[in-house]
Amino acid sequence: MDTGKQEASRQTKIIVGLILAVWALVTIAPFLWMILSSFKSNAEISQMSQSILPHHWTLQNYKDLFISGNFGVYLKNTLIITGFSFIGLLLNAMAGYGFAKFKFKGRGVLFIAVLATMMIPGQVTMIPVYLILNQAHLTNTLTGIILPSLVGAFSIFLFRQFMSNISDSIIEAARLDGASEWYIFWHIILPISKPVLAVQGILTFIGGWNSFLWPLIIANDQKYYTLSVGLQLLQGQHTSDYGLQMAGSSFMVIPIVIIFLIFQKYILQGFNIQAEK
Missing domain, CATH: 1.20.5 (Single alpha-helices involved in coiled-coils or other helix-helix interfaces)
Structure with a gap:
């Protein structure tokens, strides 16, 4: 049986x-x-009979991306925005640690207020944020693109939930040994929080790499456009150049796939956050 x-x-x-x-x-x-x-010529893609593999491999589409498509500038802007997003990741980790391990007046109310912002669609706050940045003369600048996305309620919430499960005895022992709060955060809390840091790192990279709507709204000059905005511009200017469009789309997708494959083992670890108290 x-x-x-x-x-x-x-x-x-x-x-x-x-x-x-x-x-x-x-x-x-x-x-x-x-x-x-993306490695085929436009003439080959336009043929009625299609083959999966290119008959004649070419890198011309990728060369045209950076020569006529101005993707070098878009790539630089995207990397700058993504890099500052990781600085925001550390700010979110600090906020989550503060909510998790420090007791101060109004902590519960303030944390609920942070969570409440998750219920507000981003499209609702775009106009007020734009007006504030316009008053500060930060429209059509990389600073104006970067600032609103530095911190996020979901990231703070995720860090707070994870760090709440870190034993208080570890922190108290470090304090008794004379460790400063900064030392505890950098050398104890962050190494323990590697799983959630990996998950948030992936989400941060994807968010920065795919940033489209806000850069499109805040920037009027093409020198501040990101890759996503540049790809949309490319599709409008080169409607019939399918090879160039395939190269641009592949250039957007491949880095995300690589990052995901490298760090995918941390995803379930980071999201499997359960209270043990």
Whole structure:
């Protein structure tokens, strides 16, 4: 009887595995076609009969991205915005640590106020934030693009939940040994928080790399555009140049896929945050 159950379980696993493999192939097929098409000429892509692999591999589409598509400037702006987003990540970690381990008057009310901002759609606050930045003469600047996205309620909440489960005895022992609060945060709290830092790092990178709507609103000059805005501009200016569009789309997608594959093991660890008190 046990042998029959084991055989049935094995067959079920095989069937489920085959279904998942087919579904994964269907999911990845458009991305694979997009990446391979970026190495084709526009004439080859426009042919009625299509092949998955290029007949003549070419890097001309990627060269045109940086020569005529101005993607070098867009890449620089995106990297600057993404880099400052990681500074914001540290600010969120500090705020989460403060809410988790420090007792001060109004902590509960202030934390609820932070959580309440998560219920407000970002589109609602765009006009007030734009008007404030306009008064501060920060529109059409990288500073105006960076500032509103430095901190976020969800990130603070995630850090607070994770750091609440760190034992207070570790922190008290460090204080008794004469460690400063900054030393405790940098050398004890952050190393323990590697899983949630990895998850938030992935989300921060994706958010900065894909930033589109706010840079489009705040920037009037193309020299401040990001890759996402540049890709949309590229699709409007080169409507029939499919090879160039495939190269631009691949250039946007590939770094995110690489980052995700490297740090995917931390995702479940970081989101599996449960209160143990």
